[in-house]
Amino acid sequence: MADVWTRRGGDRAPSAEDRGHVPGPLVGRERELQDLRTLLENHRLVTVAGEVGVGKSRLAAEAVADVVALGAGECVLGAGERRPAGEAIAGVVAQGPGESVRGVGEDRIAAEAVAGVGARGAGPRIMVVRWSEGGQDAGCGAGPGSPASLTAAVMEAAAGIHGRRGAAGVGAVADRLRAADVLLFLDDVDPVHAECVGMVQTLMEFVPSLRVLVTTRRPLGLGGEAVLRLAPLSVEPVDGHGTGPAAELFLDRFLDRSLERAGASFDADESELSSVADICRYVGGLPLAVELAAEQAARSSVGEVAERLKEHQCWLSAPDMAAPRHRSLRDAVAAPYVLCDRDERIVWARASILAGDFDESTAAFVCAGGGLAPARVPACLTRLAAVGVLTPVRDPGGIREPRYRMAPAAHDFGGERLREAREFEVAAERRAIHFHRVAALAENLWSLGSQPQAVRLVLDEAEGLRAMLEYAPRQPELAAAALESVLNLWFWWAVYDAADEGRRHLLRLLPMCRSDTLLIARGLCLAAWLTAYGDPYGASELLQHAWSAAVLAGDDATIGRIAHVQGMLALHEGDLERATEQFQEAANTIPPHVSGGLPPAVSLAALAVTQTQQSPRAARRSVRRALSQPGIRGDAWACLVARYAQAFVDHSDGRTGRARLRAHRALAALDGRLPAPHGCAALRDLITDIDRGSRSGLPTAAVPRGLTGVAIPKQADSGILG
Template identity: 50%
Template sequence: MWSYVGGVSVLNEARGREPAGLVGRAREQTELRALLAGHRLVTVSGCAGVGKSRLASAVTDTMTQGPWRRVVTVRWQGRGQGAPGALGAAAVGALTGVRPDRHTADAGAVVRSLPAEPTLLFLDDVDPVHAECMGLVQHLLMAAPTLRVLVTSRHCLGLGDEHVLALGPLSVETPDGADGLPAAVELFERRARAVVAGFRAAGADLAAVEDMCRTLEGVPLAIELAAGQLARHSVRELAAKLEHHQSWLTGRHSGLRRHRSLRDAVGAGYVLCERAERVVWARVSIFAGSFAESTAVYLCAGGGVEPHDVPGCLARLAARGVLEPVGDPGGVRPPRYRMMRAVREFGSARLREAGEFPVAAERRLGHCRRVAAVAANLWSTGGQRQAVRLLQNERDDLTAMLRHARTQPDHAGTALETVVNLWFWWGVYDNAAEGRDHLTRLLPVCDAGSALNMRGLWLAAWLTAHSDPQAAEVLLGRAWPSAVLAGDDAVIGRLAHVEGLLALHRHDERAAAEHFRHAADIIPPYAPGGPSAAVSRAAQAVAQAGFAPHRAQRSARRALTVPGVRDDAWATAVARCAGAYADHRSGHSGRARQRARRTLAALDPELPAPHVCAALRQLIADIESGSPGRRRLPYVPPPRAGRVPDAAARLTGPSS
């Protein structure tokens, strides 16, 4: 039977739970049983809607054999902070059957009223009375040796004898070698069958369900609420709607009132935060991906929040499950955090309500500009691995900033500078389509006569030459006069490099080799902002290999002597690949294969593979198959009818 004391519900009988709620939780159930059998204080923690109460209830209901004779459950059913003494009063009522006044039910009264029989006290969902719960549990465990306590909360109590089971979202991917559906997809299907009889996703619908579960990040409550929407939306309509936002999800949930809406489930934690924590929550919600503690300090400081307060707020939000530490929490690296999407949407709504979104967007713009500048400097000074790792960490926020800047004319110049500084991210790591899209939208709204616009035109031409040679020629026509008038040798040389790419499209190897030679001769040593002279010299070798293999070998060797090439890992790989290709065309296939393998082995396997890797692997395959080689340049169109293209490497530019 249920009874209510001070806003707390008390249950003294076993309760059943439908099996669908525990899909994918077999390991956690086993682990929780082992913890309860071996320890006196166990806490199940996790973010909102992850299923803490459901898991704990199912285990206590089915664990008939344990070091206790009865299970007493106390659950908070109120909204917001609990009144002082409410938890103690509920515990006394549950353990003794007497309903005392909450003003007199302190921890001492509970201890004096404890029965002698071994008991498991299940304190469910104690976040609103967290501070009182800490004191109560500590007194109980010290005074009653036969008592065990199970707690569910968004964060642990922090007591010394506490053992914590951190409950995460359901898996959205099938483990390698495993059969069946991911746990999140299986839960969706089971809940969907309660709405649509016989529901089973297949084909495009199954792909939509999988995408939906990834968007919802495997949170069981969100998945169940989404499945309940199938009465009004098809699977694919629902997936598209959730891709834009998910806080609108609601349903007739049989449990707590706040679980009837995803927004209310997240907001229940918001009302428990201090003012500074709420402000930090709202402000960091502008980050689309993970962010560093130092970045959060820069963005959140001001408006009543001191810079030195931000790290503490982040740590407390992480303890409450609002933020998720990523990387190596507590390690030597600076801490980084991320927000689940539903939490971020809730914070973003609070940020806009407070009228602070424009300021936050301005600060994010400045942060992304600095990230791009640092990454460009690292790339040009020998820290290419660090540059790529930095961009991997910041990619989501860079993308969000650039998309927002398209709608803000005041931000367009800074956004274009960011895109141009990241030329290597677009061109070297096969992100050319994304880079082209940003440039296409930003160039028309920026100053056409500026040096930045000239560099943007060069980059757009370089990224476009493969997918649309005619458009690349138009861009070159716009960029050449500005580059010549400005006397910028680096841009002039790189424009000549693009001319070489277009000549290769026309299958004119001799003209291409001449353009690449001109580019290599004119690009200054150590010139930042684009491919070095070594890359153009390597491209010259590739073009020459079709009609003068021995000259191509000399050009490839010269590429490795360009000043600064040893500090440029990508240019070195391109030059060595060109040398291997020239060796192969000259009849030294064994040496070419050995060089190609050494070059591949020298690349960092933890980083994205630059497009030169495809050329190296293709070259090795051609050598082992006895083929003279096939043209694999990213800017060479499909072969003309009746013509087999010559072999080359994917060296001279980004692929689409």
């Protein structure tokens, strides 16, 4: 039977106010709890590591409670007060120390335990020592501990003497622990991490019977250490049905708190459950943030909390939470921040401008400056990842740089520090410059025949590109760089079914740029192309302004691409003669090897499709011209479109076997690891028509009424690109 050594911070028995609320049941941690039990059974040193608020202490307390509960009925707390063993351990670890503890010396150590577990038997004795918040400003996080403070706290708990903490050596602690079978539970020891490493190493060497369980944001790094890395709860359902573990935790805490407040209610309809899922997604499944959000939802409404969390989450708080360090998400995240050095704090704040995943070179460019050399940034990233501020999303090593993602709460906290330092606008400009280069590189890769690499680059940097483009209209001097980035990503919007997003960015940025630049002509043409199928009337208006700007700029490529879009509109209106003329003009006007938009081979393929019914021979000539264009073999998408036109013409001529073979070959040439480009669906429909023995008609569609509010650009400042 386990024997738990009890010590409260004061000499009196703990009151209900000291203890606060007993923690609710563990939710969504069944597998991790079983893994921790197994590790405790098979290893002398076990560390539960993870970011702040992920539930390390709660999980470890539950595992320790299991050790206590083996044959134990009750625990005695103070003057005859009894509580179940598991509840006692969990409650002691989860609650904050009493005022008397915070006032003892400068060490800010609370030595806590539970006494009198049944009859003292042969089982292990359990001693809990937790570093607590110090002083009145505990919410800002505890700073580094004073020398030997952890060792003194362990000695105090082992000796059972409170308030007379002296300079105790590790040897004296080892002598105290050697006589018993002890499980030493060191909880939340990050402020004394270095001391903890040395003390545990010595105790493990000189006390063979000792077992140690540690919770910390980064492992101790000792030999024989078994590490359980705790990740946030999954937002998605485990089996694909029902609610995910994060949503289950929210609902459990929300319903529990709702019972304590009059008027709180919850209608579990689809809308409310969707809001719960959104909340869990916004906070990244972090258990502390989920519980604080549930507390706020019990005070207001689930929908209101979800709306507020869209923008920010550090405002989450619950003043009556048992543990002081858990009463505010901002204060919880501040705990690792105060332990960071100057460079790490700068990198944390400046890297918060980056959305989604980013690599070392991106962070080095954005974060360097003001006394911080680029060469020091990677080491800061590694240290921030060690304490859970950053999460590695790709294993480091090899030829690829490591990539990181900042935890949502840390991201918002870093953004607050960035604004306090008045560096947000500078960081946003550096981000715009970087992702402008990324977009230019992607376009170069695409135009030079490395289209799979271009698509992978955009996929990797999609969230960062999107954040830059969304923010650019708020800082007008960034508009020109953002517009050029949108134009360089034309292939992503047009070829990979992201037309709505690309069109939205264009229509927001075009009015902010100078109307006499080549960018405007290209932007209006691309906007018309992306608008053509959804709003032909709006596209026609855009084309009129684009044509004038392109003629004034003498841009033959844009003039030819305008003709191509006009051919698209004519084709969908059923005007084959006009469509043929426009596609012919586009094919003759767009110069070969000109980047920044669709190549002449695509216009020739469209021309062949329109010629099929009226002039099959001309259609075959157009297909041959498309497939013989310079660079067609290196342009996978243009080749795919041309192969579709070739199979379409063959099928129309009755050569179904050849048409089927060519269509299958065109599809087989695609990289299945990448999104399907525009044209794949048409090829599959063509194969279906061939298999059914039916003729494929021209791709026509009903023309809807124009509903787009088109903003035509006016004279504006030129921006950072001039």
